[in-house]
Amino acid sequence: MTQQTWTMEARRQPVVLAGGSQRVRDLVARACASAGVAPVFVPGLDEGLALNPVVLLVGPEQAAGGTTGQRDVIVVGMTEDENSVWGTAANLASSRVVILPQGAGWLAEYLGRRLGSATSGSVVGFLGAAGGCGVSTFAYWCARQIAGAGKSTVLVDGHPLNGGLDLALGIEDRPGVRWHDLSDIRGTLNPEQLASALPSDGRLSVLSHAARAGTVGGGPGGAMPSSGAVVDAARGAFDVTVIDLGNGPAARFLGAVCDHVVLLVPSRPRSVAAAGGVLRARNSVPMTVVLRGPVQEGLDAWLVADLMGRPGPLPFLPFVRGARQAEAAGRMVSFVVPRSVRKVVRSVTSAIELLE
Incomplete structure (x- = not known):
């Protein structure tokens, strides 16, 4: 041939x-x-x-x-x-x-x-340069903003061992499939069937790992054998797929299918150094870097941008009082987001849409 x-x-x-x-x-x-x-x-x-x-x-x-x-x-x-x-x-x-x-x-x-x-939606991953910096919460806020703007959107939980994103949202009792229900899929998954089977919060669908212990499946590094088929189906069913990648080994597999990555960087010297390594490792994927407050040791949005070779200032996500407690208590859906945070969420989601 x-x-x-x-x-x-x-x-x-x-x-x-x-x-x-x-x-x-x-x-x-x-x-x-x-x-x-x-x-x-x-x-x-x-x-x-x-x-x-x-x-x-x-x-x-x-x-x-x-x-x-x-x-x-x-x-x-x-x-x-x-x-x-x-x-x-x-x-x-x-x-x-x-x-x-x-x-x-x-x-x-x-x-x-x-x-x-015509049938290929965008896949955007959210990743933290350090653990515990609020990636899940920020990914949810951005996914909700995109859905509110009229785009069909699904939020995908990339933490197989973190207890279930639906539990943090407070929708764990809503009917619908979770990751473990899809573990036996081989080949392809019908996009329409996936979309109709997922639980939702208004116009935002959610694919979560199970909140209950003992229901986590997966292969090497916690990756589901069906991960590729599920993300492929999500592309076909939704305009935008938002993946909360997490920091574990499973992030390697889901991160490989992302069209764009949003990197949340706490304003701390070690986190900034770690973010530089992430940028070098993922240099073939467009990336938006967001600085996470509170600002420490003079590492503001201009200086961190300069250290990372990015145009400044970086989008800045301030510390949000009560957000961590809302996630822990399963009240993310009802948590009222401050105006300053809504502004940075709109900025980041607008940048994502421009880069599609």
């Missing part, structure tokens, strides 16, 4: 396959043809990442490393290479594996849906 080769002049590509045998390349080319897209084949990860693809396919022989922050990474290989395929996926920012030839139909369907702009 005719294959496209990489050149220095190439611009961003929709699908790139790094490595893989000739048989894998032929099957990938056929799947891409079914999806109406032309793949680019390159010998290794470095060349693939240089093209900044929307979807990066990786052969099982590729060494781990260098893909942190890549939005979609799928490891592909033949049936006889299945063990090495799963081993490579475990070492990359990937929760998806395709075994060929039987998985070729799924790959064609996925690429067609993922690259079809």
Whole structure:
């Protein structure tokens, strides 16, 4: 089959396959043809990442490393290479594996849906440079703002071991599916079915882990085997998917499918240093950095922006009295957000929408 080769002049590509045998390349080319897209084949990860693809396919022989922050990474290989395929996926920012030839139909369907702009919503991750800085609360405020502006929105809980975001919101008794109900999904999930099955708070849907102990599932690092299929379905069902990524190992898997990341940085020297590492690790994904108050040791929104090489001043989220207590008591839905906070929430959500 005719294959496209990489050149220095190439611009961003929709699908790139790094490595893989000739048989894998032929099957990938056929799947891409079914999806109406032309793949680019390159010998290794470095060349693939240089093209900044929307979807990066990786052969099982590729060494781990260098893909942190890549939005979609799928490891592909033949049936006889299945063990090495799963081993490579475990070492990359990937929760998806395709075994060929039987998985070729799924790959064609996925690429067609993922690259079809008419049915592809945005996925925005919220991440903290340090634990306990209020990421869940801020993600909820932003998701509520987006939903209030008329966009269909789902808030996704990325903390498998944190007791359930629905408990913090106070909607744990509302009927609807949670992550553990989706743990057995293999292949694809119907977007309309997902949307109709989720509990909601007004126009905002919520996908939470279970509030009850003993119902958490997951694979390596707490990642659900179905995570990729669930986020794919969310893209198709909602205009915006907001993921509270958390700080645990599971954030690696969900963070890999985000189109944009909002990084909340407490105004403390160690947190600012940690944020610099996050920016370097996720440099292939657009990122909005928000400074979290109270300001300490002179680290204001201008100075932190300068230290991180960002244009200043950074959006500043002030300390909100009572917010932590409201989250702990399951009163986030009814908590009255101060005007100063509503202003920064509008600023951040506007920036996200402009970058879609």
